[in-house]
Amino acid sequence: MSQLNKMTKKSYIELNKDEVSSLIKELNESQFRAQQIQNWVFDHYVETWDAMENLPMNIRHELSARLPLHPLEIIYITDSENASTQKILFQTQNGHPIESVLMYDQKRTTVCISSQVGCAVDCKFCATASMGFIHNLSTGEMVDQVIHLQRQAKSRITNVVFMGMGEPFLNYSRVIKAAEILNKKMGFGARRITISTAGIVPKIRQMAEENHKYKLAISLNATNELSRKRIMPLTNTYSLKSLIDSAHYYYQKTRRLITFEYVLLKGINDSSNDSKRLLVLLQFLPCKVNVIPYNEIGGPYNRPTENKINAFLDSLKHAPFTVTVRWSKGTEINAGCGQLAVHADT
């Protein structure tokens, strides 16, 4: 079997440099075609081989006969009422559903992409957990979410966050490769790419050692071992203490600030004792804290009242770290943080 036959199923987006080069060779074409194709895909976001106008017709035909351009297909787009958010349902080539979210605000257009189909981490407040772990997305499948969304978007995408379905650090090397492509081929500054982890401690240390410039976010969500174990069973494997130690290590190595996400759950982690413990926990660590009022997913948890949310924020007013609030967008179309889940029956 020729190398090309073996990769007929693989789409162009998923080919590495050598594979693209052998593809061009097998077409008896000169290597500058590789750059032309790359421009069409990563700068113009074309949907089909046929749209690559500076390639001779016969090459376009040959390419479309040999391999698909994109590994993902858009199945469905849902718009929020005020048009600030779109949720996009994709299908992978082997039939898995994944979701991404496109969000507009005044200054930024952000895409939230998935790194896995389902998730193994089992956070008790997150809808994706109900799917269980199904599949790791390939680097191409992650990058393709951004390409499709940029074609779809009303404005230039400014930020990419790995905060959709899945735990990026349980698919670490592919996620880092996807971030590299977004950075090098699509022109997203490294600080405009955020990778959010539930707290896979060895990978936080690895990211520090490898000195990647992408932003790191850690979903903290609790202020002591016991309450974190209840809502994030992953804490049984990687304790809160080891997580905070790894965050110190990350800061010492990179001098880059971590953002701690803190999903605020009524009666679970929203007390004044929690905010006091949070201050102690993070007191010697330069960082930011992003409070996310819980988005309903129909489980046992609730969002605290607005008064309670404000009281929690107030108690952090003099914190040494910056505190921001993320009022999730698109909750009415289940596109808010933690609301992404696709089941066979939906």
Ligand code: SAH
């Ligand atoms: N697995 C990664 C990325 C996906 S979750 C992680 O845990 O960081 C992205 C963010 O959404 C996390 O901070 C998570 O704590 C938060 N989240 C999950 N479920 C939520 C919900 N129902 N309401 C609000 N935020 C939620």
